[in-house]
Amino acid sequence: MAANALQSSTPMKTPNPKNHSSASRRAPPPNQMDSSVTAVADFKSRFEAYNRLQAAAVAFGERLPIPEIVALGGQSDGKSSLLEALLGFRFNVREVEMGTRRPLVLQMVHDPSALEPRCRFQEEDSEEYGGPIVLASAVADLIRSRTEAHLRKLQASVSSKPIVMRAEYAHCPNLTIIDTPGFVLKAKKGEPESTPTEILSMVKSLASPPHRLLLFLQQSSVEWCSSLWLDAIREIDPTFKRTIIVVSKFDNRLKEFTERWEVDNYLSANGYLGENIRPYFVALPKDRGAVTNEEFRRQISQVDAEVLRHLRDSVNGGFDEEKYRPYVGFSCLRQYLESELQRRYKEAAPATLALLEQRCNEVSIELARLESKLQATSDVCHLRSSAMLHVASICSHMVALIDGASDPAPEEWGKTTDEERSDSGIGSWPGVTVAVKPPNHTLKLYGGAAFERAMHEFQCATYSIECPLVSREKVANILLAHAGRGGCGGFTEAAAEIARAAARAWLAPLLDAACERLSFVLRSLFDLALERNRSHDSDHWRKTGDMDGYIGFHAALRRSYNNFIQDLSKQCKQIVQHHLSSVTSPYSQVCYESDPVGDVCRFNQLSAASFLLDLSDAKDEMVADQENIPPPKDQQHSTPGKETEAKDAGLREIQMTVPETPSPDQPQEFYGVKKDTVNLMDIGGRKRQARIITSGRNVEANRNQNSSILFGAGNKGSTTGSSYAEICSMSAQHFARIRQVLIERNIPSALSAGFLTPCRERLFVALGLQLFAVNDERFMDMFVAPGAIDVLQGERQSLNKRQKILQSCLNEFKNIARAL
Numbered sequence: 001m002a003a004n005a006l007q008s009s010t011p012m013k014t015p016n017p018k019n020h021s022s023a024s025r026r027a028p029p030p031n032q033m034d035s036s037v038t039a040v041a042d043f044k045s046r047f048e049a050y051n052r053l054q055a056a057a058v059a060f061g062e063r064l065p066i067p068e069i070v071a072l073g074g075q076s077d078g079k080s081s082l083l084e085a086l087l088g089f090r091f092n093v094r095e096v097e098m099g100t101r102r103p104l105v106l107q108m109v110h111d112p113s114a115l116e117p118r119c120r121f122q123e124e125d126s127e128e129y130g131g132p133i134v135l136a137s138a139v140a141d142l143i144r145s146r147t148e149a150h151l152r153k154l155q156a157s158v159s160s161k162p163i164v165m166r167a168e169y170a171h172c173p174n175l176t177i178i179d180t181p182g183f184v185l186k187a188k189k190g191e192p193e194s195t196p197t198e199i200l201s202m203v204k205s206l207a208s209p210p211h212r213l214l215l216f217l218q219q220s221s222v223e224w225c226s227s228l229w230l231d232a233i234r235e236i237d238p239t240f241k242r243t244i245i246v247v248s249k250f251d252n253r254l255k256e257f258t259e260r261w262e263v264d265n266y267l268s269a270n271g272y273l274g275e276n277i278r279p280y281f282v283a284l285p286k287d288r289g290a291v292t293n294e295e296f297r298r299q300i301s302q303v304d305a306e307v308l309r310h311l312r313d314s315v316n317g318g319f320d321e322e323k324y325r326p327y328v329g330f331s332c333l334r335q336y337l338e339s340e341l342q343r344r345y346k347e348a349a350p351a352t353l354a355l356l357e358q359r360c361n362e363v364s365i366e367l368a369r370l371e372s373k374l375q376a377t378s379d380v381c382h383l384r385s386s387a388m389l390h391v392a393s394i395c396s397h398m399v400a401l402i403d404g405a406s407d408p409a410p411e412e413w414g415k416t417t418d419e420e421r422s423d424s425g426i427g428s429w430p431g432v433t434v435a436v437k438p439p440n441h442t443l444k445l446y447g448g449a450a451f452e453r454a455m456h457e458f459q460c461a462t463y464s465i466e467c468p469l470v471s472r473e474k475v476a477n478i479l480l481a482h483a484g485r486g487g488c489g490g491f492t493e494a495a496a497e498i499a500r501a502a503a504r505a506w507l508a509p510l511l512d513a514a515c516e517r518l519s520f521v522l523r524s525l526f527d528l529a530l531e532r533n534r535s536h537d538s539d540h541w542r543k544t545g546d547m548d549g550y551i552g553f554h555a556a557l558r559r560s561y562n563n564f565i566q567d568l569s570k571q572c573k574q575i576v577q578h579h580l581s582s583v584t585s586p587y588s589q590v591c592y593e594s595d596p597v598g599d600v601c602r603f604n605q606l607s608a609a610s611f612l613l614d615l616s617d618a619k620d621e622m623v624a625d626q627e628n629i630p631p632p633k634d635q636q637h638s639t640p641g642k643e644t645e646a647k648d649a650g651l652r653e654i655q656m657t658v659p660e661t662p663s664p665d666q667p668q669e670f671y672g673v674k675k676d677t678v679n680l681m682d683i684g685g686r687k688r689q690a691r692i693i694t695s696g697r698n699v700e701a702n703r704n705q706n707s708s709i710l711f712g713a714g715n716k717g718s719t720t721g722s723s724y725a726e727i728c729s730m731s732a733q734h735f736a737r738i739r740q741v742l743i744e745r746n747i748p749s750a751l752s753a754g755f756l757t758p759c760r761e762r763l764f765v766a767l768g769l770q771l772f773a774v775n776d777e778r779f780m781d782m783f784v785a786p787g788a789i790d791v792l793q794g795e796r797q798s799l800n801k802r803q804k805i806l807q808s809c810l811n812e813f814k815n816i817a818r819a820l
Helices: 001-009 017-025 032-062 079-087 136-154 194-205 228-236 260-267 293-313 321-327 330-378 378-401 419-424 446-465 472-484 490-523 525-535 538-546 553-582 597-612 618-630 644-653 680-684 698-712 723-761 763-772 778-783 788-819
Strands: 070-073 106-109 118-121 163-169 173-178 212-221 243-248 667-669 721-722
Touching: 017 032, 032 106, 032 173, 032 330, 032 788, 070 079, 070 194, 079 106, 079 173, 079 243, 106 778, 136 163, 163 378, 173 330, 194 212, 194 228, 194 788, 212 228, 212 330, 243 330, 260 321, 260 472, 293 330, 321 330, 378 446, 378 525, 378 553, 378 723, 378 778, 419 490, 446 723, 472 490, 472 723, 490 525, 490 553, 490 723, 525 553, 553 723, 553 763, 721 723, 723 763, 723 778
Parallel strands: 070 173, 070 212, 106 163, 212 243
Antiparallel strands: 106 173, 118 163, 667 721
16 A cells, blocks of 8 residues: 555556556545555655755764665666666766766655756755756756866765755655766776776775665676676675665567566576565666657656566566566666665664764763863863863873783783884894893883883893904003003903993993883873773763863873973983993992992892793793893803803913013913912002902912013913903903993982882973963963864854754654654
8 A cells, every 4th residue: 555655646657557447447435545645744754854864964974874775786787877767857967977986865855846857966064955956967067076076185086975966856756865886897098997996895885884775786688697796795785685686778688588487587587696586677768869858757658568568468478477577667666665765764763763862962962062162261270270180190090000000901002022112213222233032022011011121121132242352452552551650450450441441332322222212111101191091080080171172282291291201311311321430430349349249239130030030922932032131140240152261261360471561462471480479468569459359360360460560571481372362351251240230230220210210209290390380371372272262163063053953853753753
């Protein structure tokens, strides 16, 4: 009954002798006519409400589950001809090649008073419609110009943003169809090669929402088994549950049928589409000449009648009309589309009503927030209070991250060691040629954990550096200068001076790199603190002060925090360089201590050892990770790679002395002076030797060196090696002692106190001084940038308009719901 009512709601009908004869014999009862009129009126009200809602959704970017029909198919498959047939007039949409550029939303409105079609286009980025257009050529020109202007603005070949056209006509149904770009295999001349892929991707995105019906057209000359685009439709709707399949240009296939079984077999789609899937078979006028709209509609009805007459009269046995007649002809497809859209509108009305109420509430809340923000721009005290609360919250989350936190998720927000190096821009450690892989280098860490890992990576990198070899010229310059001053500790002083210079040259860049790396770890905490602030206590901070949207303030806050960390980095660089200068000073006793760390460093060693626990699951990298770990305490006095050489040098030191004027290449010889008869008091009387603490083999080495200088030459037959190698070996030992004291006694505590302690204790005060210790005018510059008030007022005006449109649609749907 509903289908008949809908068919009678439009003046144009498909001729059907049976219907005409039955209508002439008996008129419908009055109550049936009243119910039909009521049904048509209800559908038209629902249709108008959905049309207005659709226009609002397009204008404001709302994603509403409005029942819609999306026309799909390849180019030249007849989509444009079908749309013109549904409209009831031609406007040459094929000539503008709309199918390859931009979607077109056709809102067809059946208006008995519109004897000539009235087309209006929705303005871009607005819900308003322009004035009516009567000429068909003007419609085509406007579609073309809008398409080209929009694509030129985007610098693209296709766009998913639709053009909305409302067509009011006495001979069109109440129907809304979205015409999509036609599938193509190859781009046209002058178009990018990626155009076919872009079209396919865009059409899939338009057809994917489950509330949309798919109207898929395919020429009758294409067999089901070889259809390329049918496979694309299967990807979107695998079971064809919401797909209406239309075989276009059906009249081209009629001449192939001679027997009834051939026609029935073809109309059933050979079972290829499934048992419950019935395609529609449509033929439309081929004459594209200039005809009147009335003649165009007459041709459509004539083609339908000719197709049926051929199936009945030219095929032996006709065809199974009871089974397939509802699917043959344009009039059947039109009636089905209108009734199916009506049914879906009615089913979707309750859900649409609930969604509209939700969206109206959300827009009202957003509008109230914008109103409060506009009001707050004139209330300095409120802004200062809200800003202080926001900064305090950020600082508290920063401290929590430094002290150890598991949210936000480290898997998403943390960084591995390699990612830290890459993102910081520092790269590898200066002077280190081996791969430095501290424990847990594959885990994603942040905050205090990442800080400690970077500290230990610095220690590993430092232990990877060996004391560099020194040229003989440098050794000669240092050694001969000491001998010229009459010093008795030439070898020891020369080796110590070489070690100090090497430490200053090689460890200073490492210390600077460590400060930069640690400052990057702390700078990265700002975004994590913002994320924690959004997820933690969000309701509380919304009540006390909503700071979202104040871009200038957030930029100033980030800038102040970065400046704070940068200042800490500069101070830490000065502190660690001061420690380096102290340890490498000529007055430092580090080079002469046998155990520079002693009991003082036991706690630090234990702390470092505790961090060596590798929590990563990369078992195959466990051995490689240990290559940069600092050696045990009893092995840290010698440089890695030099341990064997240092032991051999110590043995040689007991047996060697130097001549009165030492030379880097001259071998040392004993001249009859026994080492057990050397008077240590004579040596100890020297001013320099009074400050040297010697033990073990260094006592013997210094005794031999000083004996040679003070007592002349002895037995020339005892030759043991080069003094150059001895000095290099001793300088390596001194370099190792300097390095050990720096990275285990001085630097860790200095960096921790220089970076972490200020972040815990002084961060809020430092940020507050930069942000709030200013006059009101400078403070408001962070919140009221030039033109910001105009932007906020524009947003408020847009929200007001959206609220009115949505509220109007809500009221309409409430009335519809009452009538259901």
